[in-house]
Amino acid sequence: MFYEPEKNDHGLPHAPFKSCIVPRPIAWISTMSRTGQVNLAPFSQCNILGWDPPYIMFSANTHFDGRRKDSVANAEETGEFVFNMATYALRDAVVLSSHIMDSGIDEMAAAKLTPAASRLVKPPRVKESPIAFECRHFQTMVVPCDTPGTFNSLVVGRVVGVHIDDEVIDKSGKLDMLKVRPLARMGYLDYTSVTDIFELRPEGIPDRMIIGMSGGKPGSQRQ
Ligand SMILES: Cc1cc2nc3c(=O)[nH]c(=O)nc-3n(C[C@H](O)[C@H](O)[C@H](O)COP(=O)(O)O)c2cc1C
Numbered sequence: 001m002f003y004e005p006e007k008n009d010h011g012l013p014h015a016p017f018k019s020c021i022v023p024r025p026i027a028w029i030s031t032m033s034r035t036g037q038v039n040l041a042p043f044s045q046c047n048i049l050g051w052d053p054p055y056i057m058f059s060a061n062t063h064f065d066g067r068r069k070d071s072v073a074n075a076e077e078t079g080e081f082v083f084n085m086a087t088y089a090l091r092d093a094v095v096l097s098s099h100i101m102d103s104g105i106d107e108m109a110a111a112k113l114t115p116a117a118s119r120l121v122k123p124p125r126v127k128e129s130p131i132a133f134e135c136r137h138f139q140t141m142v143v144p145c146d147t148p149g150t151f152n153s154l155v156v157g158r159v160v161g162v163h164i165d166d167e168v169i170d171k172s173g174k175l176d177m178l179k180v181r182p183l184a185r186m187g188y189l190d191y192t193s194v195t196d197i198f199e200l201r202p203e204g205i206p207d208r209m210i211i212g213m214s215g216g217k218p219g220s221q222r223q
């Protein structure tokens with residue numbers, strides 16, 4: 001089949017676009033407003049954006065009335081946010097935190113999560129999440145939507161601090177992703193999580209590339 005998103009002429013009962021880029025990791029973003037109100041919300045339009053130094057990005061559409069979501073407004077206004085990894089064990093809290101629209105409610109408290117103090121930024125991280133990045137807002141790219149008055153905010157942050165629960169580092173020094181079991185978004189109302197890992201070792205490429213792909217030399221960001 002072929003369809004043009006502008007015409008939305010796919011003929012299917014549900015638009016297939018979001019099901020075509022899967023699985024999407026979920027950035028569970030904690031922020032603080034200028035007045036100190038904690039906010040937490042998940043965003044599946046997210047990824048890393050380089051590692052020298054590490055940047056991450058998440059993207060949020062506006063509300064129908066054109067208001068920015070709290071996570072975006074807070075990150076831009078305070079210059080700080082925290083990426084928390086969404087995991088299968090935390091799936092109910094992830095979904096709950098997305099449904100609370102009231103800027104005056106602390107979703108971390110509402111979802112009965114424990115705020116853990118960050119070291120370099122003000123917003124707390126989610127203690128129950130095994131991986132968290134403290135980030136400084138670098139830039140927001142505004143991408144227009146077709147609906148008048150609305151837009152997407154692609155928020156880029158520089159990762160200035162990385163928390164990894166020692167419990168998920170295995171004896172060889174690698175992160176045990178089967179233990180972490182990251183949660184990921186599929187299309188529709190579907191989710192998946194990491195329950196299967198396999199390694200592919202490329203042959204005939206220079207050692208420096210193998211070292212880069214497998215995480216670089218100790219202490220080096222350049223890979
Ligand atoms: C798993 C999941 C992924 C989501 N991903 C996005 C996303 O990528 N972009 C977006 O604008 N909203 C996304 N949402 C909806 C936001 O989480 C929701 O609008 C939330 O209320 C925003 O909160 P805030 O205003 O406190 O930032 C997602 C919701 C869920 C449950």
